[in-house]
Amino acid sequence: MYLLLGVFALCTVPPIIWNQQHAWITLTHLRSRGGLEEGFGFHPTEILSFVGEHFLAYSPFLFLAVAWGVIGSWRRVNQQFKVLFLMWFGLPVFVFYFLLSINKSAAPNWDGLAFLGFGLLAIYFWWERVEASVLLRLCAGVALLIGLVMSVIALDTDLLRTAGYQLQRSDPSDRMRGWKSATGAVEKMRTDLESQLGEKLFLIADARDRASEISFYLRDKRTEGPGHPPVYITESQDLVNQFSFWPRYDEFVEIKPGEPRPEGEVYTEENGINPFAGRDALFIREGEKERVPHNIRAAFQSTEPVGTIEVRRYGKVLRAWQVFLCRNYRTLPL
Numbered sequence: 001m002y003l004l005l006g007v008f009a010l011c012t013v014p015p016i017i018w019n020q021q022h023a024w025i026t027l028t029h030l031r032s033r034g035g036l037e038e039g040f041g042f043h044p045t046e047i048l049s050f051v052g053e054h055f056l057a058y059s060p061f062l063f064l065a066v067a068w069g070v071i072g073s074w075r076r077v078n079q080q081f082k083v084l085f086l087m088w089f090g091l092p093v094f095v096f097y098f099l100l101s102i103n104k105s106a107a108p109n110w111d112g113l114a115f116l117g118f119g120l121l122a123i124y125f126w127w128e129r130v131e132a133s134v135l136l137r138l139c140a141g142v143a144l145l146i147g148l149v150m151s152v153i154a155l156d157t158d159l160l161r162t163a164g165y166q167l168q169r170s171d172p173s174d175r176m177r178g179w180k181s182a183t184g185a186v187e188k189m190r191t192d193l194e195s196q197l198g199e200k201l202f203l204i205a206d207a208r209d210r211a212s213e214i215s216f217y218l219r220d221k222r223t224e225g226p227g228h229p230p231v232y233i234t235e236s237q238d239l240v241n242q243f244s245f246w247p248r249y250d251e252f253v254e255i256k257p258g259e260p261r262p263e264g265e266v267y268t269e270e271n272g273i274n275p276f277a278g279r280d281a282l283f284i285r286e287g288e289k290e291r292v293p294h295n296i297r298a299a300f301q302s303t304e305p306v307g308t309i310e311v312r313r314y315g316k317v318l319r320a321w322q323v324f325l326c327r328n329y330r331t332l333p334l
Helices: 002-021 025-033 046-059 060-076 081-100 114-132 134-155 158-162 170-175 179-197 209-215 294-299
Strands: 203-204 232-235 282-287 299-314 315-329
Touching: 002 025, 046 060, 060 081, 060 114, 060 134, 081 114, 081 203, 114 134, 114 232, 134 158, 134 170, 170 203, 179 209, 179 282, 179 315, 203 209, 209 232, 209 282, 282 299, 294 299
Parallel strands: 203 232, 203 282
Antiparallel strands: 282 315, 299 315
8 A cells, every 4th residue: 555655656746847847737727627717616506517417428327326336335445455446546536526616517527537446446346236136237237228328329419310309409519520621621721822822821720629629630730840739829928738838939949050040030148030930820710700819910910811611510500710811920029
């Protein structure tokens, strides 16, 4: 037991050091997840939402069986080391997000790591009981069947439409759809504009999820340098997510000896140069807003809308993006 605790403590050292070197960005992320930036309050409905969403995500009977198995195994914690290990493998994660849900409900997938240990505990708890009872075997079969049906429908909600059922609320699977088509439209727009302008454009998105999805589905990822993402997010002095630690278009790099200095370029005391200065970019944002964010307007000499991308499915808009051509990047003043 003490050896495991020692190994655990040792494994926490690298992430602690990394966070200390990167402005404790993980804590910032967790504050955002828990809605703590707007203050903390006790909201019982958020807790109920957190628990209820687990019943839906894991299927009602399976989650009930897991919860029952974990609670029923608690009395064996001090008797069996394996139970103790599995309990503490999952309990801290689940309790952490449960406490966050006092203020704002956590998504059911955030504590998914906890259910590796909880699932094994539940199997251990129910195994002999199910073998000894015909009724429990029947219940287990029904629970697994319902879970399987829910999983199949969740993966392909078109099965419901085929059966004649129309979804009255938004389809949860819509979040996964339309990215490839929309990205293809962005890529075609970039290719056409590059042919007209005679220069290469780099891509900027308004949010990390959009930047990540577009980066994934781009056929020609065409990164601007080693370690660069195919799509950037809007420059900011704040550390907001993983894009803040990857190479960015607003960074200065050291000028190589003998390399000519561009006219009008402003250098730092380290003799740095921004390789994106003077270049044009495409900015992609959600919705159909007429203006771009301040940090885009201030960093480019001009911005103009060049197109709107819309992806529909069954008459419903899945993706609506507006694309702007941003001319002559000049970096933001510090």
